[in-house]
Amino acid sequence: MHVAVVFALLQQPAAPASFPVTKVEITPPAAEIEIGQTVRLAARALDARGQPVADAKIAWLSGGTEGDVDSTGLVKGGYHGYVRVTAVAYLPGQQGQVFGDALIHVLPEPAARIDVTPAPAKVVAGTRLTLAGVAFSKHGDRRADLVSFTSSNPRVASVTADGRLHALAPGRTTITAKAGGATVQLPVQVIANTITRLAVEPASSAVRTGDVVRFAVSAKDARGRAVPDVPVEWAVAATGGAGVAQIDPAGAFVAETPGIYTVTGSLGGRSADAVVRVEQRRATRGIDVLAHLPIKYRAAEAWVHPSGKCLYMTTIADRVYAIDITDPPSPRIVDSMVTDARLVNDVMTTEDGKYGVFSREGASNRKNGIVVFDASDACHPRPVAEYTETVSGGVHSAYVYQGRAYITDDATGSMRVIDFRDPTHPKEVARWEAQQTEAGRYLHDIMVVDGLAYLAYWNDGLIILDVGNGMKGGSPESPQLVSQLKYDLNATYARVEQLWGTGFVRGTHTAWRAGRYVFVGDEVYAARPYKGLNGGNNLTFGRLHVVDVSDIEHPREVAWYEPTDGGVHNVWVVGDTLYLGNYQGGARVLDISGELKGDLLRQGREMSWILTADSTGTQPHTPFAWGAVVRDGNIFVPDINSGLWVLKLEPKQQPVP
Numbered sequence: 277m278h279v280a281v282v283f284a285l286l287q288q289p290a291a292p293a294s295f296p297v298t299k300v301e302i303t304p305p306a307a308e309i310e311i312g313q314t315v316r317l318a319a320r321a322l323d324a325r326g327q328p329v330a331d332a333k334i335a336w337l338s339g340g341t342e343g344d345v346d347s348t349g350l351v352k353g354g355y356h357g358y359v360r361v362t363a364v365a366y367l368p369g370q371q372g373q374v375f376g377d378a379l380i381h382v383l384p385e386p387a388a389r390i391d392v393t394p395a396p397a398k399v400v401a402g403t404r405l406t407l408a409g410v411a412f413s414k415h416g417d418r419r420a421d422l423v424s425f426t427s428s429n430p431r432v433a434s435v436t437a438d439g440r441l442h443a444l445a446p447g448r449t450t451i452t453a454k455a456g457g458a459t460v461q462l463p464v465q466v467i468a469n470t471i472t473r474l475a476v477e478p479a480s481s482a483v484r485t486g487d488v489v490r491f492a493v494s495a496k497d498a499r500g501r502a503v504p505d506v507p508v509e510w511a512v513a514a515t516g517g518a519g520v521a522q523i524d525p526a527g528a529f530v531a532e533t534p535g536i537y538t539v540t541g542s543l544g545g546r547s548a549d550a551v552v553r554v555e556q557r558r559a560t561r562g563i564d565v566l567a568h569l570p571i572k573y574r575a576a577e578a579w580v581h582p583s584g585k586c587l588y589m590t591t592i593a594d595r596v597y598a599i600d601i602t603d604p605p606s607p608r609i610v611d612s613m614v615t616d617a618r619l620v621n622d623v624m625t626t627e628d629g630k631y632g633v634f635s636r637e638g639a640s641n642r643k644n645g646i647v648v649f650d651a652s653d654a655c656h657p658r659p660v661a662e663y664t665e666t667v668s669g670g671v672h673s674a675y676v677y678q679g680r681a682y683i684t685d686d687a688t689g690s691m692r693v694i695d696f697r698d699p700t701h702p703k704e705v706a707r708w709e710a711q712q713t714e715a716g717r718y719l720h721d722i723m724v725v726d727g728l729a730y731l732a733y734w735n736d737g738l739i740i741l742d743v744g745n746g747m748k749g750g751s752p753e754s755p756q757l758v759s760q761l762k763y764d765l766n767a768t769y770a771r772v773e774q775l776w777g778t779g780f781v782r783g784t785h786t787a788w789r790a791g792r793y794v795f796v797g798d799e800v801y802a803a804r805p806y807k808g809l810n811g812g813n814n815l816t817f818g819r820l821h822v823v824d825v826s827d828i829e830h831p832r833e834v835a836w837y838e839p840t841d842g843g844v845h846n847v848w849v850v851g852d853t854l855y856l857g858n859y860q861g862g863a864r865v866l867d868i869s870g871e872l873k874g875d876l877l878r879q880g881r882e883m884s885w886i887l888t889a890d891s892t893g894t895q896p897h898t899p900f901a902w903g904a905v906v907r908d909g910n911i912f913v914p915d916i917n918s919g920l921w922v923l924k925l926e927p928k929q930q931p932v933p
Contacts, residue, residue, distance in 0.1 A: 292371060292372055295367075295370065295371075295372035295374070296323050296329050296332075296367070297321045297322065297323065297329050297332055297365045297367070297372075297373075297374045298322065298323055298324045298374065299321075299322045299326075299374065299376070300319055300320070300321055300322070300334075300363050300364075300365045300374050300375060300376025301319065301320045301322055301376060302317055302318070302319045302361070302363050302376045302377070302378040303317065303318045303319075303320075304317070304378070305378050305379075306378060306379050306380070306381070307351075307378075307380050307381070308380075308381045308382075308383060309351070309353045309380060309381075309382060309383070310353060310382070310383050310384070310385055311353050311354065311355065311356065311382060311383070311384060311385050311413070311415065311417070311712070311713065312352075312353060312385070312713065313352075313353050314350055314351060314352045314353070315350075315351050315380060316348075316349060316350050316351075317336075317345070317349040317350075317351060317361060317363070317378055318349060319334045319336075319349065319363035319365070319376060321334065321365035321374065329365070329367075331367055331368075332365045332366070332367055333365070333366055333367070333368060334349070334363050334364065334365055335347075335363070335364040335366065336348075336349050336361065336362070336363055336364075337361075337362050337364065338351070338359050338360065338361050338362070338716075339359070339360040339361075339362065339779065339781075340357065340358065340359060340360060340716070340779060340780075340781055341354070341355065341716040341717075341718045341734055341735055341781075341783060342354055342355045342356070342357035342358060342359045342382050342716050342735065343355070343359035343380065343382055343715045343716050344359075344714075344715045344716055345359070345361050349361075349363070351380050352713075352715040353380070353382035353383075353715065354382065354712070354713040354714070354715030354716035354717065354735070355382060355417075355712070355713070355715075355716055355735035355736075356382055356383065356384045356417045356735075356764075356765075356766060357382055357735075357765070357766055357782075358379055358380065358381055358382065358778045358779045359379075359380040359382060359716075359779075360377060360378075360379055360380075360779040360803075361377065361378045361379075361380060362375055362376070362377050363375070363376045363377075363378075379778060379779060381778075384413040384415075384417035384418075384419050385413040385414055385415065385417070386413065386456055386457055386458075387411040387412065387413065387419050387421050387455045387456040387457060387458040388412065388413055388414035388457075388458055389411070389412050389414075389458055389460070390409050390410065390411050390412070390423055390453045390454075390455055390458050390459070390460045391409070391410050391412065392407055392408070392409045392423075392451075392453050392460060392462060393407070393408050393410075393525060394407065394507050394525045395407075395462050396462075396464060396506075396507040397462075397463065397464065397465065398464070398465045398466075398467060398505060398506055399433070399441075399443040399464060399465075399466055399467070399506055399507060400443065400466075400467055400468075400469050400471065400495075400503065400506050400543055400544035401443050401444065401445055401446060401466050401467065401468060401469040401544060402443060402469045402544040402545030402546075403441075403442075403443045403506070403507070403509070403542075403543055403544050403545070404440070404441065404442050404443075404509060404542065405440075405441045405507060405509050406439055406440055406441070406509075407425060407435070407439035407440075407441055407451070407453070408439060409423030409425070409439060409453045409455065409460075410423065411423055411455035411456065411458060415712045415762075416737075416760065416762040417762070417764075418763075418764040418767070419455070419456075421455035421456050422455065423439070423453050423454065423455045424437045424438075424453070424454050424455070425437060425438070425439045425441075425451060425452065425453050425454075426451070426452050426454075427449050427450070427451055427452075428449050428450040428451075428452070429447060429448070429449035429450075430444075430449075431444060431445060431447070432444060432445055432446075432447035432448065432449040432464075432466050433449045433451070433464055433466055435451055439453075443464075443466045444466070445466060446466055446467055446468045447465075447466055448463065448464070448465050448466070449463075449464050449466070450462065450463050450464070451464055467506070469544040469545065470497040470498070470503065471495045471496070471497060471503055471543065471544045471546055472496065472497055472498045473494075473495070473496045474493060474494070474495050474496075474541070474543060474544075474546045474547065474548040475493070475494045475548050476491055476492075476493055476494075476539060476540075476541045476548045476549060476550040477491065477492050477493075477494055477550070478491070478550060479550050479551070480550060480551045480552070480553075481550070481551075481552045481553070482552075482553045482554075482555075483531075483552065483553075483554055483555075484554065484555055484556065484557040484558075485531050485532060485533060485534060485554055485555075485556055485557040485878075485879045485880050486530065486531075486532075486557050486867075486870075486872075486874075486876065486879030486880065486881055487530070487531075487554075487557075487870060487871075488528055488529065488530050488870065488871040488872075488873050489528075489529045489530075489552060490526075490527055490528050490529075491510070491523070491527040491528075491529055491539055491541065491550060492527055493508045493527075493541040493543055493548065495543055495544070506543065506544075507525065508527065508541045508542065508543050509541070509542040509543070510523045510524070510525065510527055510539065510540070510541055510542075511523070511539075511540045511542070512529060512537055512538070512539050512540070513537065513538050513540070514535045514536070514537050514538075515535060515536040515537070515538070516535070518533075518535060519531060519533050519534070519535030519536075519537055519554070520532040520533045520878070521533075521535075521537050521552075521554070522873075522874055523539060524873075527541070528871075528873060529552060530873040530874045530879070531552070531554040531879075532874060532875055532878040532879050533554075533878070534554050534555050534556045535554055536551065536552070536553055536554070537551070537552045537554060538550070538551055538552075539551075539552060556880060557867070557879055557880040557881065558880070558929075559867040559880060559881055559882075559883045560883060560884065561865070561883050561884050561925050561926050561927075561928060561929070562884065562925070562926035563863075563865065563884040563885075563886050563911075563923050563924070563925055563926065564923065564924045564925075564926065565886070565921065565922070565923060566604050566605045566910065566922040566923060566924055567604065567605050567606060567607055567920075567921070567922040568890060568892070568918070568919065568920070568921050568922070569599065569607045569608070569609070569919050569920040569921075569922075570892040570893045570894075570918060570919040571589070571591070571597065571609070571893075571894075571919040571920070572894070573591040573592065573593035573595065573894065574591060574592040574593065574894055574916050574917065575589055575590075575591060575592075575902065575914040575915060575916055575917075575918075575919050575920065576589070576590040576591055576592055576619070576620065576621055576902060576914060576916070577589070577590045577621060577622050577623055577846070577902065577903065577914065578590075578623075578902075578903070578905045578912050578913075578914045578920070579623045579624050579625065579632075579905060580601070580905055580907045580912065581625060581629050581651060581654040582625060582627065582628065582629035583629055583654045584601070584602075584907060584908065585600065585601070585602055585654040585655055586598050586599060586600055586601060586610070586654045586655040587599045587601045587607070587905070587912055587920070588623045588625075588632070588634075588657070589623075589914055589920055590620040590621060590622065590623050590634060591619075591620055592618075592619050592916065593617075593618070593619075593620070594614055594615055594616065594617050594618065594620070595612045595613060595614045595615065595620065596612060596613045596615075596620055596623055596634050596657075597609050597611075597612050598610055598611040598612060598613075598654075598655050598656065598657055599920065600655055601907075601910075601912070601922070604910045604922050604924075605922065607920060607922060610655045610656070611655060611656045611657070613634070613647075613649060613657055613658070613659055615634075615636060615639075615647055615659070616636070616639045616640055616641060616643075617636040617637060617638055617639050617644065618637065618638025618639075619636075619637040619638050620634050620635065620636060620637075621635050621637060621671075621672050621673060622634060622635040622671075622672070622673045622674045623635075623674075624674060624675060624676040625651050625676065626651075626676055626679065627676075627678075629651055629652070629654065630650070630651060630652050631648060631649065631650060631651055631652075631660075631696065631699045632648070632649050632651045632657065632676070633646050633647065633648055633649070633674050633676055633681045633683075633694075633696070634646065634647050634649065634674070635671040635672060635673060635674045635683065636670070636671060637670040637671065637672060637686065638670070642668060643664040643668045644664060644667065644668055644669065644670040644671060644686075645662060645663050645664030645665070645667045645668060645671055646662065646663050646664075646667070646671050646674055646681060646683060646694065646702075647659050647661070647662045648660055648661040648662065648663070648696050648699050648700075648702055650699070660699055660700055661696070661699060661700045661701065661702055662702075663694050663696075663702040663703075663704070665704070666685070666692060666704050666707075667683065667685045667686075667687070667692055668687075669685065669686045669687025669688070670685075670686035670687065671683045671684055671685065671686065672684045672686055672720060672721075673720060673721045673722060674722075675721075675722045675723055675724050675729075677724035678744075678752075679695065679696065679697035680693050680694060680695050680696070680697075680705070680752050681693075681694040681696060681702075682722045682724055682729055682743070683722070684719045684720065684721070684722065685719070686718075688709065688714075688717070689709060689710070689714070689716075689717030689718045689719050689734075690707050690708065690709035690717075690719065691707070691708045691709065691719055691722060691729070691731060691741075691755070692704055692706070692707055693705050693706035693707075693708075693743070693752050693753070693755070695752070705752060705753045706752060706753050706754060706755055708741060708755040710733055710736040710739060712735075712736060716735065717734075717735075717736070718733075718734040718735070718783065719731060719732075719733050719734065720732045720733070720734050720783065720784065720785050720786070720799075721785060721786045721787060722787075723787055723788055723789060724743060725789045726745055727742065727743055727744035727745030727746065727750075728740055728741065728742060728743065728745045728747075728758065728789070728828075729741040729743045729755065730787040730788075730789050730794055731787065732784045732785055732786050732787045732796065732797075733784055734783035734784050734785075735765070735783055735784075736760065736762060736784070737760060737761050737762035737763055737784050737796075738760065738761045738762075738784060738787055738794060738796050738823060738831065739757070739759075739760045740757075740758040740759050740760070740794075740825070740828060740831070741755040741756060741757060741758060742755065742756045742757075742758050743755045747828075758828060758829060759828060759829045759830065759831055760831075761796075761823055761831040761832070761833065763821065763833065765782045765783065765784075765798070768782075768798070768819060769782050769798075769800055769817060772800055772802060772817050773803075775802075776802035776803050776804055776806075776815070777802075777803040777804055778803060779803045780800065780801060780802055780803040781799070781800065781801040781803075782798060782799070782800040782801075782817075783798065783799060784796060784797075784798060785797050785798055785799035785818070785844075785845070786799075786844075786845070786846055786847060788847050788848070788849055789825070790849040790854075790868075792824060792825065792826045793822050793823060793824060793825065793868075793872065794823040794825050794831070795820055795821070795822060795823075795847055795849065795854060796820070796821040796822075796823055797818060797819070797820050797821075797844040797845065797846070797847060797856070798817075798818040798819050798820075798821070798843075798844065799816070799818055799843060799844075799845065800816060800817035800818045800843055801814050801815065801816055801817075802814075802815040802816075802817075813859075813860055813895075813898055813900055813917075814859075815860075816842060816843030816845075816859040816860060817842075817843045818838075818839075818842075818843030818844040818845070818859075819836050819837070819838040819844065820836060820837040820838070820844045820847065820856070820876075821833050821836050822834055822835035822836060822837070822868075822872045822876070834872060834873050835872040835873050835874055835875070835876055836874075836875060836876065837866060837875075837876040837877050837881070837882075838875075838877060839858050839861050839864065839877065840877075841858070841860070841861040842858035842859045842860045842861025842862070843858065843859045843860075843861075844856055844858065845857040845858070845859055845901070845902055845903055846902060846903025846904070847903065847904070848903065848904045848905055848906050849868070850906050852867065852868055852869035852870075853865060853866070853867065853868065853883070853925075854866040854868045855904035855906055855911055856903065856904060857901035857902045857903040857904055857913060857914075857915075858885070858901055859899075859900055859901060859902075860898075860899055860900055861885070861887075861899070861901070862885055862886050862887040862888045862889070862899045862901050862915075863885065863886050863888055863901045863904060863911070863913045863921070863923065864882065864884070864885045865882075865883045865884040865885070865911075865925060866881050866882055866883060867881040867882075867883050868881070883925070884925060886921075886923065887899045888900075888901045888913055888915040888918060888921045889915070889917070889918055890918065892918065892919075893915070893917050893918030893919050894917055894918070894919075895917035895918070896917075896918075898917045898918075899915060899917065899918070900915055900916040900917045900918075901913055901914075901915045901916075902914045902915065902916055909924060909925070910922055910923070910924055911923040911924060911925070
């Protein structure tokens with residue numbers, strides 16, 4: 277059945293007492309399939325006596341983005357997770373409908389590769405290391421398979437099944453890791469142990485929580501010659517056992533709590549120590565409320581015109597407000613652009629501020645797409661064109677870069693590139709989409725920096741494209757894949773499933789490139805409403821992943837921030853400070869100075885926060901902060917329930933001499 281018909285059915289009121297259908301029975305009520313596989317569901321509409329209702333019709337729809345269902349009840353698995361399938365029973369010409377649900381567990385495909393860490397090519401006799409193996413499917417889904425290890429020459433180097441390696445004598449061996457049908461072989465050379473002196477450098481350090489110290493081992497033989505390029509086994513212990521810290525195989529140390537830590541490096545049967553004294557990070561700063569501007573509708577995104585004169589704020593409605601911010605403590609609405617939409621999610625201008633684009637979803641004529649507007653008069657923008665031809669199903673996000681709009685297509689889960697250098701005649705010049713599957717594919721957000729597009733691709737994670745940088749020969753007309761980082765959303769949010777049930781909504785939601793990092797935020801909603809939330813706010817969760825892209829073809833997660841009272845939504849970075857909307861947790865500010873590693877919340881990097889709520893707005897006393905935009909030190913925070921907030925951080929406290 278057409279999705280519009282299903283939507284219309286769901287909008288109808290509950291079935292009247294005279295409605296003959298009282299139950300929808302789905303067979304099977306639950307099933308397991310792998311990604312790419314299908315299962316056929318059947319549904320019956322039953323009356324109060326359990327008898328079929330002859331004239332009843334069934335419409336099918338799926339919740340979440342882990343797969344989809346067609347009009348016949350055929351479910352296809354798209355991504356690892358759960359597909360909640362709903363059968364809607366209705367009678368043509370009669371008011372009412374009854375729902376039934378089935379839960380389909382979508383499993384990853386079989387193991388296709390194994391990553392082993394560390395993966396040494398050369399070790400010193402006497403060295404002990406623990407190898408960790410992780411299995412992945414061909415599409416990069418992490419699997420729970422146990423990885424087993426064997427050595428082709430145990431007299432040179434032995435290894436236990438769970439990865440404890442012991443280098444015994446000079447020679448060569450091959451370490452094999454297996455998981456299911458996947459194997460990987462690591463050639464290892466064991467060299468003679470000539471080490472007579474071992475030292476860890478630096479020998480002592482004094483840092484704050486969250487500061488990264490990179491340790492190295494100096495290994496020398498009897499003649500004072502260095503023994504290079506051999507792996508060290510690192511360990512860290514807190515004095516008294518009360519501290520929390522970590523050190524990785526490369527010797528990078530970070531502490532989450534204050535204390536005195538001993539770092540030990542072991543090599544060739546010898547070991548050496550270093551001491552780290554860690555004090556509490558003191559990044560806290562106050563935050564002032566300069567202004568609060570309630571609006572009539574629920575607020576969404578904000579964007580400051582390059583001139584700094586006006587801010588544009590979209591709504592979960594049919595308009596974009598133009599707000600004069602020349603005097604930040606006294607913002608005032610001076611104009612608006614009204615359009616046919618139920619959600620105007622995103623708005624952004626060209627770099628010179630002459631034109632802009634906003635997105636549309638939920639148009640009454642089902643022609644959504646984007647609207648191009650003239651922003652040359654910053655506070656009085658006016659639409660001049662629209663583009664709907666290939667994106668009539670809806671556009672959630674748009675990013676403007678060098679005369680093109682990089683937009684998301686709700687209907688296909690693809691990225692479209694719209695050239696609007698001729699603003700009155702926008703045209704599509706490219707389409708790009710993730711290749712795993714069409715079933716549940718969804719692209720949420722895009723950012724373009726230096727000719728590289730960073731795509732928050734929901735179940736597909738972070739995808740980086742060359743759209744003009746040149747490293748892969750890409751251009752706006754021919755985007756080329758650079759790399760992808762896919763992480764385990766189900767494992768990350770196991771607590772959400774444990775507390776609120778299976779079938780919760782979660783995915784890679786936003787991406788922001790700053791320096792060597794991409795800050796990647798997830799959006800997570802519980803599977804059922806939480807009765808304790810005031811006024812019907814959704815219960816949200818979400819982690820901010822810090823992804824190191826210094827080797828952009830091999831991005832890797834190195835740190836994270838996960839608030840305990842809300843979900844990371846949209847972020848903004850200026851220098852060494854990150855600003856974010858935390859939904860029901862209000863607005864947050866984080867210290868992201870220096871190298872980032874580990875749990876940023878426990879390290880004390882949260883600088884400031886404020887609950888963006890008062891007695892005014894569409895939903896009083898209930899914060900639901902969307903994001904933050906920063907201009908000239910002023911923080912503009914749109915809150916869905918209460919409108920626009922203008923905030924400012926207090927100056928940094930000077931250290932006491």
